[in-house]
Amino acid sequence: MHKEAMELNEIIKKESPLIYGLLSETGKKTYFSKTGIFAQSLQAKQTELNATIGIALEEDGSIMHLKSITKYILLEPQDIFPYVPMPGKPELRKLWQQSIYEKNPSLKSLISTPVVTNALTHGVSVTAQLFIDPEDIILLSDKSWSNYNVIFSTQEPIFKSYKTFSEGGLDIDALEDAFGQNIGKKILLLNYPNNPTGYSPTNKEVQRILEIIKKRADMGDRILAVCDDAYFGLTYEDNVYKESLFAPLSNIHENILAIKIDGATKENFAWGLRVGFLTFGYKGMTKSVCKALEEKIVGTVARNISNVSNLSQSLVLKSLNSPDYSQEKQEKQEILKLRYNAIKEVLKNPKFNEYFNALPFNSGYFMCLELNKNIDIEKVRKKLLLDYDTGVVTTSGCIRIAFSSVNLKNIPLLFENIYTACKNIV
């Protein structure tokens, strides 16, 4: 093991045995070199005669670049072409951290400075690398993003699936049962608003979820709570919990390390820019452990991809700093909410229950239909494609509808088509 990794481990072990115990074998070995080329370049940053920079400069010291690229962008070359520091653009990291506090008013405790990832998949992947060893137990509800299995596949954890819903809300007893009899390391993967169901817990449900997690931490479970907040902020009902579960979980118990994975992708409608963030917190977090774990995160980003697009980060930063930002974002959210309301209205027609029921939904981009047991879901999907010019996704045993991309006018027709397709198949 590298000396610099051991130094980080010493700090973490001493001040937070919890986090040390949660680190994977790979996580323990990970560090971000303080002596390498990147560190040396940082030291030379202010020199008059700087021959450390691994990019190219013109004779006048400006950044070399091709005009066939810059002619499409109204930003300074500085915000497009140089490498950004591996943790991300400092100003963007600070601003995103600030926005996490603003979006989660109950959050008052110390959280790490977000590290920029190549969007949320990469945030999940970094988490997997740092914390998951083979046969670690991940608790995941049975309606979940199918890509989790792919992202975690290298680490070969055991996914312990629990029932998502019961009686129109979350099946929180199922979550409690999933913790099982044994005490030990448990990874909770919490994705709200959820993909594929479009469900977020209500305020009441959150209280129970927190009680259970806290109880298990009291019992001695060492818990990594991973909050995949991809669709954060897109909630359409008053009783929905408006903050991230990260807010309470990051300061609820010494045995819980909370990780927040979020970004501009869904929340700011910038899927193709690939800007995500990884942030963490735990009760009693010290600055030195915070720094040490941040370095392990940065070391992982460095090992995977070096750094994330400068241009993409600059654009997200410009947007966050724009006076119109909040207003713009709210307008888009309103559009989604209108569609959500329209679906609720359409589904009031009882005839649909002949063939399918909507799973609970109140947030995000999606909602799901559960077909009656005798209907072959894959047949319905294909019939919709062939005979009704209609595309839906089948996942987690349901039909997933992305109302984020279906306009208001088409919503009644969409459900009619699904209804008729089912009718013709049964």
Place this chain on the structure above:
Amino acid sequence: MHKEAMELNEIIKKESPLIYGLLSETGKKTYFSKTGIFAQSLQAKQTELNATIGIALEEDGSIMHLKSITKYILLEPQDIFPYVPMPGKPELRKLWQQSIYEKNPSLKSLISTPVVTNALTHGVSVTAQLFIDPEDIILLSDKSWSNYNVIFSTQEPIFKSYKTFSEGGLDIDALEDAFGQNIGKKILLLNYPNNPTGYSPTNKEVQRILEIIKKRADMGDRILAVCDDAYFGLTYEDNVYKESLFAPLSNIHENILAIKIDGATKENFAWGLRVGFLTFGYKGMTKSVCKALEEKIVGTVARNISNVSNLSQSLVLKSLNSPDYSQEKQEKQEILKLRYNAIKEVLKNPKFNEYFNALPFNSGYFMCLELNKNIDIEKVRKKLLLDYDTGVVTTSGCIRIAFSSVNLKNIPLLFENIYTACKNIV
């Protein structure tokens, strides 16, 4: 192991036992799902009523986005915001493949369609994941990019280091010796123009390198030849081999799989955009193995980061399609060549040899100085920082000078400063 992974393995095993044998355990398990959400969305692409799309559309079907982002970019939202397919933008992949043929006129055989990676580090990382198991042997010259150790660290291979130079050129005997007595799987990491030395093999040296690799393949070694072509095209002497070693290696022997890792980063002066490519070829490559291995590469990209910035890919594509592209690129290369010539001129002064010698260099962004044995290199670096306002990097036991970022005027002063710093330390 997933059924889809086994299907790919069957194809590869049947038609190319070489490649099957080169795959790592992770590589064997990797696949790109033909039934998942992404595949289902592809099938629904042309539908009138498409509820599969995981992005958001406006009521008129246009792509939802924030104006606080688009106001800085003179491209259509289509080229900025949607996810690109995981292998990369099809037109960009085709064009880059075509450019590989154009830049390597001797290359006539089948090569894969390049898969877009988050620049070159990610290309190396994908290669490591697919092909490297613990204790695999990687042959690497002793002057090399220090990040290789970091990128490959998860796989824990054995790096077998061999001497880079002998008598003013490559120490090709050292390369031959590094293959060792045992016959088996060998990974060759070939980085020309080299970081940190700025050396590329001459035409004569390439002939000998190829002879040796071919001889070892004849002896039964199963060879993965990884060509890190980050600095491709930046050569400053007539006798330097102008193509990538990938060109001959991808069609020289059935026992050699050649991988090419390249991109816009250094070659097109677009470091911060993060656009790289991963391409492969081997003698007698069949279309079905090509497709199967491509799917494993895409599966790895999907697992790591889902996909690479749409905007960055669009900009590289626009630039490649621009009528000014070649001319622009050549102008930048000329600037670097003038600096290269200036350094050669400065180093003619014999006084410098009192303290240091230049290692052979003829290409790329960098050149290296080897200090005389009695001089503490780290002391020199720090003295340069503190007393001479001069930044250099120490790596591979040398001082690395990035002449890519030092203007002509400063070149004599740079070497004077290093000279005086050495003088004051000895």
